[in-house]
Amino acid sequence: MSIPRPKLLEMYRDMVTIRLYEETMAEAYLEGKQPVFNIAAGPVPGEMHLAAGQEPVAVGVCAHLRNDDAVVGTHRPHHFAIAKGVDLRKMTAEIFGKVTGLGRGKGGHMHLFDPDVHFSCSGIVGAGIPQAVGAALAFKKRNEDHVAVAFFGEGAANQGAFHEGLNLAALWRLPVIFVVEDNSYAISVPKSASTPIATNADRAAAYGIPGVYVDDNDVLAVYETAGEAVARARGGEGPTLIEVKTHRYFGHFQGDPEVYRPKDEVAQLKANDPIKRFREYLVQSSPDSTNPEADIVQMETEARQRVEDAFAFARESDYPAPEEALLHVFVD
Amino acid sequence: MSIPRPKLLEMYRDMVTIRLYEETMAEAYLEGKQPVFNIAAGPVPGEMHLAAGQEPVAVGVCAHLRNDDAVVGTHRPHHFAIAKGVDLRKMTAEIFGKVTGLGRGKGGHMHLFDPDVHFSCSGIVGAGIPQAVGAALAFKKRNEDHVAVAFFGEGAANQGAFHEGLNLAALWRLPVIFVVEDNSYAISVPKSASTPIATNADRAAAYGIPGVYVDDNDVLAVYETAGEAVARARGGEGPTLIEVKTHRYFGHFQGDPEVYRPKDEVAQLKANDPIKRFREYLVQSSPDSTNPEADIVQMETEARQRVEDAFAFARESDYPAPEEALLHVFVD
Amino acid sequence: MNTSRKLTMARAISEAIAQEIERDDRVFVMGEDVGIYGGIFSATAGLYEKFGPEQVMDTPISETGFIGAALGLAMEGMRPIVELMFVDFFGVCMDQIYNHIAKNIYFSGGNVRVPLVLMTATGGGYNDAGQHSQCLWGTFAHLPGLKVVIPSTPFDAKGLMISAIRDDNPVIYMFHKGLMGLGWMTLIKDTTGPVPEEPYTIPFGRADIKREGNDVTIISVSMGVYQSLEAAKELERAGISAEVIDLRTLVPLDRETIAESVKKTRRVLVVDEDYLSYGMTGEIAATVMELAFDYLDAPVKRLAVPDVPIPYSRPLEQFVLPSAPKIVEAVKELLYS
């Protein structure tokens, strides 16, 4: 598989954007929560689930997607949203609870809806799976060659919705790709305490569809596997189940005491960081031997600017008027 | 596998009991519903799901069970209940809505609870699966060598509860046997329109447990397969998933117009009736060459007497006082 | 509109769906046994023959799966009508219904549309026991984000279904099995009613005064409306003039019609086949008190299932369900004690 360098750089930029976004969010989240952590305080209150370390999954898959393809994310949605091209300003404003946000401040971090790029997500584990199946059914009914992607965690693969969604998709041969992020934990519960088999990819057999396990948190490996799945889906050959071994650097949510995992686990994981590895690859494979980092640095700059811009926009935006709470239960 | 003749005869008797029970019930059900079928009329009102043709599954499995083993049945529960040894008088009285019934008339045909033999069932498709898992967990927690069995239809294998229940059972290595009755239909929907793979037994792979498909509606084949599964369960080796190809002779419920299946399908199936086949086997393998049918006929007589006795008891019993409706929401 | 033609409620519903499928190719039906079987309660009878499996899709027994899929379909621009065979089964798929279908519009600040009709069968009275006889509209009306529509006549059924399909918001459409006019469920003698051939809509949030009266207001929905009308006839013989209000939708609720009626009659009975406590009767009673406290001559009276699961046996079930005689009795207590 040979990927044109501009595409590689785009993927790199998105990964860096995600990483910076999550790190910036982690800091913003702590504002107002020190010295005493109070979940309800600061400019970004509520639960906060960050995806630093999991960039390869989102980016490796979404690199194949077009605007009209649908993506359904989870309670940990930022990396998917960024990779799918959700408006970063509006998304950040939403997370800051501002009226300029995607949902005018009503949804917050777990409820990001951007119909322009067909992105949605949910705070309920596993719930997005059937919804992606429905999007795929819409595409099939209209003879469009769009695809739908449902992302979810390895913990979600034990929900009934997983079974029902995959069964329907396989039965109706729908253009949908199911992507499991195996980040080893569902909050505190390790995969070995929730799933009796080693990889959820093997569950594809229960539906007669292909199942692939990508055992390395590597964006190119994900890209390759996802490429085949997306091609199958667009070609009318039905769904694929992909599981990717990945790693979560932060706690389950910010404030998680993380009593359930070894203190040094994350440090060890970071030694093999997927962004660092991808950067090395880009340097080595650079066509510009005199300045192999030039285009890479440009991407990093772009990423930083986008993130800074988005947070600035969010901070400067206004809160909704309190009475707006009564609006939008229904559309007119 | 050699089964002692008394055991074989017992199984035969139970199969005949079930068949007679269902046929007798079909008649009782029609009382008061002619010439115009009215679901609310007659001594046995409401929905009625009969299991004639499916005797091998219930009997082949339950022949291995002891009193303290738990069985959870479905909306089509009579064959399981009879095979598990539920009090036939009280069960019939329940179906007739009488105060002498298992539930004093509150439950009816889909809600038969006999704690004496650890039998329960439910009208919600798939719901019994996790409940059987819980019973098995109770046994394991108490270091008892009892097992639990969840019976359900091939349609139920597409419910989320199936996935969650099997996952837990496999994860916790519980003494439970999952038995799928593949009678080809879920109401009007054929298996091919609900399940993308040929046999649900293959879904065992999703949980790392053994899965066996018994492709013949034969009580001895079921008995053999179930025997291994029960032995594994009692031996602490965890759950097994069994699917049995079986056939439903009546409609989904009584009154089903059955527009969805060929007019002659049932007649053809009956040509290969499992009770008839089992009877032939018993005749051929009889130790008494002069009168090979003697012990068989005795079983048939016993079966008939039991069924007649149960229906007589039910008919003669009283209805509960109307005000009893207010009792038993809670126990004291 | 010509209303000389009479249809059952089942035919009124399937006709509404057929006309909308013809008008708008984004409309289709899915659910268990909606195809060749025509829906267990005939709400989709004849549609499969007319439109085929693309527009009338049978599904596996996977309510979370296909109702969740309906949401994905709606958000991608389709207009699904999805049948939940019995409302009693909502527990296997409630997360999709109330955490997603009912809330995605709000979470998005009105940026997405969820044009979806969740059609479901309600009601007891034919001895189908506690998992197949419930009404549960109180449960759905309590949770924000769904319009709750409950027809009581074939005429209303058609107009409300067309309104539901054309609405860009999610609607739960709850028909009563005993009102569908099914040959095999003769609970109500005459359930056919006049239904115009052409498509028409009925706005949500407008209660219908099914009978005018002066001495007492009986408020109900669905089967309760029939029973109330029957009771009203009986009461008339006793010289009591009862007004019967059919709410038709619980969300939105027509407060004005209730208030006006109560100000006239000064006495209210609420009749509900759902459970008594924490449900429709409490809400209507509280609403009446809020709207017309000074007009009330007696506390609002409630007749509903007395907080027990629906029992199977006939005498037990009849004991807990509302009925015309019980309504008559309740009205008399309301007036004379």
Added chain:
Amino acid sequence: MNTSRKLTMARAISEAIAQEIERDDRVFVMGEDVGIYGGIFSATAGLYEKFGPEQVMDTPISETGFIGAALGLAMEGMRPIVELMFVDFFGVCMDQIYNHIAKNIYFSGGNVRVPLVLMTATGGGYNDAGQHSQCLWGTFAHLPGLKVVIPSTPFDAKGLMISAIRDDNPVIYMFHKGLMGLGWMTLIKDTTGPVPEEPYTIPFGRADIKREGNDVTIISVSMGVYQSLEAAKELERAGISAEVIDLRTLVPLDRETIAESVKKTRRVLVVDEDYLSYGMTGEIAATVMELAFDYLDAPVKRLAVPDVPIPYSRPLEQFVLPSAPKIVEAVKELLYS
């Protein structure tokens, strides 16, 4: 009982569970992250260390699976306490809860027992948005077969939990996240309270008058009780004497205490963090009218979430949730208009 020791509600609950596990080896806890994590809201903190993984079982994210299993366990003689992490998640497992756990006793005519406690977190106010901030007790109280228990103080929490565990019937036990005394959720300043060391029970169906008063009765549960007490202090400064009733259990409901109080004060405000319509406030209003119509000087007033999903953004969420100032305002309207 010595009540000089003060505990948070979280510790009161985990102590109750620990004491019952020690007393009865059929008792154990299961749920997501109840083990080494100690429960997301610390209801099981310390139990894993004390009892190990057999009595404190972590589960996969399979609520239908493990809550259904809890029913099987209970019917086979165990006494599980099962945690549903947030009540908002009920939709993925409601069938097991209300069609089975809540009904099997009835279906069996009282022949089976279901000694099971479903423990779950409720409430908002910390910007966790619409799928993590609901109360939903109205939903559970509407459906027959579950006892609905809602503690507001550490003392009540322990006694009600022990009663729940010892009950042979299924109990849903709903604690409020903001009342648990969690260091990271400082919604209420002082949520510790006196809790005796020895085990004790509190009977269900007995409301607790948390403050006596003469001018108005404020009826609430959970966080609403705290807010009402705060409001009562403020009202006292304005010369209004408010009685605050903590219902503690919605099923069974203590009608007597309500009736007595209303007959004394003649005015009632119901405060509820659940949704307004078709829920607790309607039921209490209707009940008050039934019990004390002739004593009422004004219609029962209701303060609850105004039928919108719980919004995320702080000003929006604060706008929809009840609060002490809103209670003060509502009481003044009730008295002076």
